[in-house]
Amino acid sequence: MSTSTAALLAGLVLLLPLLGSALCGLLGPVLGRRFVNLAGTLSIAGAFAVTLVIFAEILGAASGHQSVTVTFWNWLNLGSGSNLNVDVSVTLDQLSVLMLLVITGVGLLIHVYSVGYMEHDEGVARFFSYMNFFIFSMVLLVLAANLIILIIGWAAVALSSYLLIGFWYERTSAVVAARKAMITQIIGDVALVIAAFLLFLNVRTVPPTCPPNLVCALPGVFPQHLYTLSIPQILTHASSLGAGSPLITLICILLAVGAFAKSAQFPLHTWLPDAMEGPTPVSALIHAATMVTAGVYLIARFHALFDIAPIAAGMVACVGMGTAIMAGFIALTQQDIKRVIAYSTMSQIGLMIFAVGIGAYAAGMYQFLLHAFFKALLFLAAGNVIHAVHDEQDIREMGGLQSRMRVTAISFLVGSLALAGFLFAGMFSKEDLLGFGLLNGPGTPALYIVGIVVNVLTGLYAFRLYGKTFTGEPRSEAARHAHEAPSVMLWPVVILAGLSAVAGWILQWPVAFGPHLINTFLSPVFTSSGSGPIAKAPGLDLGLVGFGIGVGCSLVGIGFGVFIWWRRALNPAPFFALPGVRLIPQLSRHKLYFDEIYDWTLVRPTRALAKGVRKVGDPVMDSWIKGVSGVASDFSAVFRTLQSGLIRDYASYMVFFAVAFTVAVMIAAGLVK
Amino acid sequence: MLSQAMFPWILLTAAYLFSLGALGVLIRRNPLVVFMSIELMLNAVNLALVGYSSFLSSEEGQVFAFMVIVVAAAEVVVGLGLLTRVFSIGRELDVDDLDELKR
Amino acid sequence: MNALMAVLLILTAISGLGVVFSRQAIYSALSLVLTVGLLAVVFLVLNAQFLFVVQLIVYAGAVVVLFIFIIALLDPAAEERPRLTDPRLLLGVLAIAGICTAVYIAASDGITYDTACTTQSASCMHAYAVGGAADWTDFTERPAADPYNTFGFPENAVNRAGNVQTVANQLFHTYVLPFEITSLLLLVAAIGAVYLTRRTHTGVRRLPPAGEMVMDGPGEDD
Numbered sequence: 001m002s003t004s005t006a007a008l009l010a011g012l013v014l015l016l017p018l019l020g021s022a023l024c025g026l027l028g029p030v031l032g033r034r035f036v037n038l039a040g041t042l043s044i045a046g047a048f049a050v051t052l053v054i055f056a057e058i059l060g061a062a063s064g065h066q067s068v069t070v071t072f073w074n075w076l077n078l079g080s081g082s083n084l085n086v087d088v089s090v091t092l093d094q095l096s097v098l099m100l101l102v103i104t105g106v107g108l109l110i111h112v113y114s115v116g117y118m119e120h121d122e123g124v125a126r127f128f129s130y131m132n133f134f135i136f137s138m139v140l141l142v143l144a145a146n147l148i149i150l151i152i153g154w155a156a157v158a159l160s161s162y163l164l165i166g167f168w169y170e171r172t173s174a175v176v177a178a179r180k181a182m183i184t185q186i187i188g189d190v191a192l193v194i195a196a197f198l199l200f201l202n203v204r205t206v207p208p209t210c211p212p213n214l215v216c217a218l219p220g221v222f223p224q225h226l227y228t229l230s231i232p233q234i235l236t237h238a239s240s241l242g243a244g245s246p247l248i249t250l251i252c253i254l255l256a257v258g259a260f261a262k263s264a265q266f267p268l269h270t271w272l273p274d275a276m277e278g279p280t281p282v283s284a285l286i287h288a289a290t291m292v293t294a295g296v297y298l299i300a301r302f303h304a305l306f307d308i309a310p311i312a313a314g315m316v317a318c319v320g321m322g323t324a325i326m327a328g329f330i331a332l333t334q335q336d337i338k339r340v341i342a343y344s345t346m347s348q349i350g351l352m353i354f355a356v357g358i359g360a361y362a363a364g365m366y367q368f369l370l371h372a373f374f375k376a377l378l379f380l381a382a383g384n385v386i387h388a389v390h391d392e393q394d395i396r397e398m399g400g401l402q403s404r405m406r407v408t409a410i411s412f413l414v415g416s417l418a419l420a421g422f423l424f425a426g427m428f429s430k431e432d433l434l435g436f437g438l439l440n441g442p443g444t445p446a447l448y449i450v451g452i453v454v455n456v457l458t459g460l461y462a463f464r465l466y467g468k469t470f471t472g473e474p475r476s477e478a479a480r481h482a483h484e485a486p487s488v489m490l491w492p493v494v495i496l497a498g499l500s501a502v503a504g505w506i507l508q509w510p511v512a513f514g515p516h517l518i519n520t521f522l523s524p525v526f527t528s529s530g531s532g533p534i535a536k537a538p539g540l541d542l543g544l545v546g547f548g549i550g551v552g553c554s555l556v557g558i559g560f561g562v563f564i565w566w567r568r569a570l571n572p573a574p575f576f577a578l579p580g581v582r583l584i585p586q587l588s589r590h591k592l593y594f595d596e597i598y599d600w601t602l603v604r605p606t607r608a609l610a611k612g613v614r615k616v617g618d619p620v621m622d623s624w625i626k627g628v629s630g631v632a633s634d635f636s637a638v639f640r641t642l643q644s645g646l647i648r649d650y651a652s653y654m655v656f657f658a659v660a661f662t663v664a665v666m667i668a669a670g671l672v673k
Numbered sequence: 674m675l676s677q678a679m680f681p682w683i684l685l686t687a688a689y690l691f692s693l694g695a696l697g698v699l700i701r702r703n704p705l706v707v708f709m710s711i712e713l714m715l716n717a718v719n720l721a722l723v724g725y726s727s728f729l730s731s732e733e734g735q736v737f738a739f740m741v742i743v744v745a746a747a748e749v750v751v752g753l754g755l756l757t758r759v760f761s762i763g764r765e766l767d768v769d770d771l772d773e774l775k776r
Numbered sequence: 777m778n779a780l781m782a783v784l785l786i787l788t789a790i791s792g793l794g795v796v797f798s799r800q801a802i803y804s805a806l807s808l809v810l811t812v813g814l815l816a817v818v819f820l821v822l823n824a825q826f827l828f829v830v831q832l833i834v835y836a837g838a839v840v841v842l843f844i845f846i847i848a849l850l851d852p853a854a855e856e857r858p859r860l861t862d863p864r865l866l867l868g869v870l871a872i873a874g875i876c877t878a879v880y881i882a883a884s885d886g887i888t889y890d891t892a893c894t895t896q897s898a899s900c901m902h903a904y905a906v907g908g909a910a911d912w913t914d915f916t917e918r919p920a921a922d923p924y925n926t927f928g929f930p931e932n933a934v935n936r937a938g939n940v941q942t943v944a945n946q947l948f949h950t951y952v953l954p955f956e957i958t959s960l961l962l963l964v965a966a967i968g969a970v971y972l973t974r975r976t977h978t979g980v981r982r983l984p985p986a987g988e989m990v991m992d993g994p995g996e997d998d
Binding site for chain 2: 808831869
């Protein structure tokens with residue numbers, strides 16, 4: 001792909017959503033709902049079309065030429081040469097195009113869905129403007145080839161998330177949730193920015209040895225190193241940071257913190273459940289398919305760094321798997337349909353983070369792709385359900401919707417199976433990455449064992465959700481009168497269900513087991529830095545065993561879930577009411593008390609500190625300001641008395657200065673010695 | 674014939690009368706007396722001018738003194754007219770009372 | 777002559793005190809007459825005969841008379857004692873001291889006359905000749921008895937023309953423009969005085985309400 005084509009395509013895919021955002025925001029209120037629906041959706045459709053073209057170009061390009069970095073313009077250039085040089089540049093390679101496909105493709109489906117979902121909402125112009133802006137910022141993030149641009153996209157994504165979570169700004173809970181999300185994200189932003197600083201200062205792009213035909217003893221002849229902010233260059237020269245050194249461990253930890261904040265991993269995960277305050281399409285797009293996967297993308301993009309920082313990578317893997325099991329545990333007792341799915345997201349992303357932590361980048365991205373399908377599906381179907389029962393989100397008030405909302409129910413079932421990892425999408429991606437866990441990662445195969453427990457939990461909560469929502473007798477009036485969603489909200493759901501069902505099978509083709517197409521597609525990216533894939537892939541026999549155990553555990557979970565909540569054959573409630581055991585559901589229900597812990601250890605001390613500072617500082621500041629003004633007015637008060645209005649006073653001033661002047665002149669002229 | 678030694682005394686007297694007039698402007702509250710002090714100052718200047726004219730054997734000092742007398746006369750006319758007006762509208766003849774310059 | 781001059785100067789100084797420190801305005805006016813008269817005599821001694829007469833006619837005969845008229849008209853019996861604690865008094869006394877000292881030092885230093893100067897230039901002062909430079913082409917014409925020939929016009933010039941004529945010569949030749957402007961000034965002053973003091977419709981004396989600023993300028997009708 002030539003640079004000019006790449007520039008054109010990249011420019012289009014960036015500008016179309018931005019244009020849509022501007023049109024919806026500025027002209028939407030004037031031109032009405034139809035215009036907004038059209039403009040908002042068509043811009044993303046256009047971006048998707050361009051993405052398909054990029055995809056085709058990359059597929060068709062010769063190997064080794066599949067990655068193109070385009071520089072649009074040079075934004076900042078401080079210092080001669082390439083000292084501090086910020087180019088607005090983007091990289092089109094397999095990794096970014098994979099992300100783009102999900103962002104624009106799933107994004108398009110969700111935009112279409114939103115047309116129906118926001119049918120009766122007054123702020124539809126604002127909604128589509130924000131959604132398009134989010135797409136733009138996400139595209140900017142994944143395409144960025146310069147650290148500064150990446151940070152800008154990162155921050156813009158956080159901003160869009162804030163705007164969209166707090167979309168119904170008249171609700172206090174929504175505003176509070178948006179603020180919580182923003183503050184948590186900012187912690188990640190700070191970590192990312194510090195990591196960027198460290199990278200800028202330390203990455204050497206010029207080998208420290210003197211080329212043969214240069215006289216290097218002369219100062220200034222041979223630059224000792226060139227600084228760079230360009231991501232491809234950083235990746236190429238990652239080794240200049242020192243493999244396994246404290247520096248690179250620090251940088252990777254900082255990057256990981258940024259990723260955790262964005263992907264809602266422990267300990268920066270508390271914002272995600274609250275973010276469900278936003279409209280359901282927002283949850284589907286941002287908090288399932290795209291924004292929360294930006295962390296995974298970040299680690300995958302900086303694979304060259306994580307490859308040579310095993311401590312940091314190991315930490316990442318542990319955090320990922322830890323979050324996965326924690327979220328799965330919490331999801332078991334949540335009563336809000338969207339919260340269950342949110343914790344499920346947290347858990348699945350934990351698996352992705354685990355995968356990129358152990359070096360199985362392609363496996364992580366594979367999970368990302370398939371997860372985007374079935375998670376968006378689950379959210380949109382949940383949106384249908386919520387719509388049908390008149391904005392009720394408590395699953396205890398639902399039930400019996402299976403017969404009343406057939407299409408949605410079947411789609412939801414497909415999604416649940418995909419999530420739980422049986423038969424459909426999730427089966428392949430999860431087992432793939434868990435397979436890597438057999439041979440890689442700290443404390444092998446400890447994390448694998450945790451992983452299969454996660455499988456059990458996933459099956460459990462997925463079918464608990466399905467069972468309580470769709471099966472049994474309707475538990476409320478609204479549920480009794482539920483009907484199927486309008487077609488504009490059904491088609492995206494159906495499409496996503498179809499994708500969830502077949503995507504795994506298709507991508508696993510042609511090899512029934514082993515490296516899948518995504519792996520093949522992405523491997524040039526992860527090997528381009530010179531270091532090969534770190535993660536050891538399990539061989540055929542070990543892999544099959546792992547696969548079997550994993551699927552088996554999923555089935556165990558699914559089975560229990562079906563029996564308890566669908567067939568209602570088992571009732572574990574008495575067991576969990578026992579004194580000691582009762583603690584377990586309580587911990588789960590209260591989300592392991594994280595919010596409370598954070599409140600007591602972080603929020604309250606900070607508030608108290610702020611109050612204290614104000615108490616001490618306010619009088620001081622006031623007195624300074626008053627002091628300045630007091631000095632000025634006192635000073636002028638002296639001079640004010642000169643304006644007495646009395647002629648005699650003015651005359652005395654004249655006399656005084658006349659005499660003084662005369663004497664002064666005489667002294668100056670040397671007459672008076 | 675006057676000797677040259679008198680000249681400083683003439684100048685001194687002129688200076689003395691001038692500053693005495695300034696003192697009068699400063700400490701008297703009756704505007705008429707203030708005016709007369711001003712006339713005293715002008716006379717002092719005239720004295721200095723004529724002294725110089727005589728000392729340097731030049732008429733220019735006397736010519737200028739003539740102008741000063743004319744201007745002083747004109748000024749007295751206008752000033753006393755104003756004072757009369759002030760008095761006729763009921764204000765006190767007291768320079769401290771006429772302090773509207775402050776505003 | 778020196779003694780006469782000294783006496784005159786001392787008397788002038790004393791009568792100046794009278795102008796400033798008299799309790800009643802009428803006494804100040806009378807002191808002013810005295811001062812002006814004494815100064816006129818001083819002018820005479822200094823060979824300025826024209827000014828002697830002008831001073832007597834204009835100052836003593838017109839200005840001070842006008843003052844006396846106004847005092848009599850407005851407030852004849854006004855008494856006023858200058859307060860001794862007034863800080864302006866101190867300032868004025870200091871001003872007197874300062875100026876007198878300064879002038880005396882300057883005068884006695886001879887700055888006003890550079891004895892060594894023989895050519896006309898900016899750095900030393902020269903007297904311009906009466907009626908023209910031709911009368912003073914060289915300094916040898918000065919009488920040797922008084923090497924500086926001060927306080928005396930060259931006899932030939934004065935004898936030839938007389939003081940009035942020489943002053944008039946300057947007034948109507950070199951300084952004719954200021955002379956004419958001065959006459960215009962007198963005219964304007966006269967008109968101004970008439971205008972400012974004309975009577976308005978409501979009468980002469982009007983007590984203003986308490987506390988209100990009354991600036992009743994000319995031309996306001998009620």
